[in-house]
Amino acid sequence: MDLDLALVRAFVATAGTLHFGRAAEELNTSQQALSKRVARLEELLGLRLFERQGGTRLSEAGERFLPAAREALAAGERAVAAVTGAGPVVRIDTWGHLYAPMRTVADAVQALGSVRWEPGPGRDWPSVAGALLRGDTDLGFGRVHPLPDGRDAGLTQRLVRLEPVDVVLSPSHASAGADALRPADLRDSVLWCPAELSRLDFLGRFADEFRITRRHDGPNLGLDHFLRHLRDDPEAFTVFPADEPLPDHMGLHCVPLVEPTPLYAWSLTWRESARHPLLNTLLHGFTEAGRTRRWLEYDPHRDWLPDIDHPKLAARCRGGGM
Known part of the structure; x- marks a missing residue:
């Protein structure tokens, strides 16, 4: 028929x-x-x-x-x-919205000329993985981590950016005036999370690695709501991408993290059995943007990357992307 x-x-x-x-x-x-x-x-x-x-x-x-x-x-x-002659549309779902994933996508898009993009917000990595496997979207972009019960089987990923994070403090925090802080300096403070910690793999691993036991999480009600509560708690802190500017009116203090500097891994992911016809072109655009902006710099003596992210970096190096 x-x-x-x-x-x-x-x-x-x-x-x-x-x-x-x-x-x-x-x-x-x-x-x-x-x-x-x-x-x-x-x-x-x-x-x-x-x-x-x-x-x-x-x-x-x-x-x-x-x-x-x-x-x-x-x-x-x-x-x-x-x-x-219109060219195929590329559907891309992003997650980690308070960390503004579209900043990185937009930088890569500049190298791709006439590619037609259809961006969409994903709730989190499990929801985007489901959308990819169902064929609801072509690409995902955000931080990828293993899902329970192999729910991400059939998906391929490519590490495209390692972004340093700063610590963000209330102006009344005891360390708000510091020039730099070590993650270990934050052990007596309260880690504020912009959503339920069970959905924030990076923050959970960061807290475990540096023995930060006091943690506060809750529903994602938007950046302004989150930062207002952070500003009003003198013991609170969070970590935030160093390249993402915070609203000026909040009065928060951003302090670089050193010894080591934590890195947030951004990856592009897709379903290998349904590769978009422009996938190789898109990967080239991300590679070129990463090379010119030095997105994949990593020094094991200076930086901290969660253990589960090291295989992504090793695979990227073997592929000649550094």
């Missing part, structure tokens, strides 16, 4: 939301029209793709059909781009 991509698109949108009304809004159509398209696709396939009792969920056949349906839509987009 010949697949009608309009029907496939209706199915994929509904599978993504598990709600016919929201899927119809996403496709700018009526719920009735969307339901008819899904029903027509089910009729042509001779299979029920959704279970509709007690809410909407994918059937077993729908689960099997979804990855191939997404790839069919992507192939259709590439076919249209090939004849219109």
Whole structure:
């Protein structure tokens, strides 16, 4: 049978939301029209793709059909781009938003000319890994770490940046006037985390490594909310990328960390079985930006990198990216 991509698109949108009304809004159509398209696709396939009792969920056949349906839509987009000259769109989901991952992506994009980007926010690395495996996005960008139960199997990553972090202190903190601090100097202070610590692999490893036992976390309510609370606690600190400017009106103190300097690892990741046609071009853009901006400098006598990040660096060196 010949697949009608309009029907496939209706199915994929509904599978993504598990709600016919929201899927119809996403496709700018009526719920009735969307339901008819899904029903027509089910009729042509001779299979029920959704279970509709007690809410909407994918059937077993729908689960099997979804990855191939997404790839069919992507192939259709590439076919249209090939004849219109528009070029394929690259979907990239980022996470670690308070650390502003788009700064690094934007620097790399400058080297890529006419590539069309479609950035999207991911909640965290597990959610972006799921989106990559489902085919909902082409690339992910943020800090990658191993996921439980091998949930990241099938994904490939490339380390593109090691960013030093500063300590950020309340103006009333006892060390606010220091020219530099060692991580060990912070053991009697309280590490403030911008989200639940279970979702912040780097901060958890930093606290464990330097024996910082007093920790405060909570829901991510945005940068301003987080920094206001940090400013008002004389015992509090957090760590923040050295190249990311903080709001001037907060009055916070940024102090370099030394002996050692912690590094935050930014990686690009994708599903190896569904490589975007522009992937090699994109990797070249990140490599060029990293070379000119010295993004991958690492001195083991000066810097600290979590153990799980060392294999990324070794792989990058073997690939000639340093």
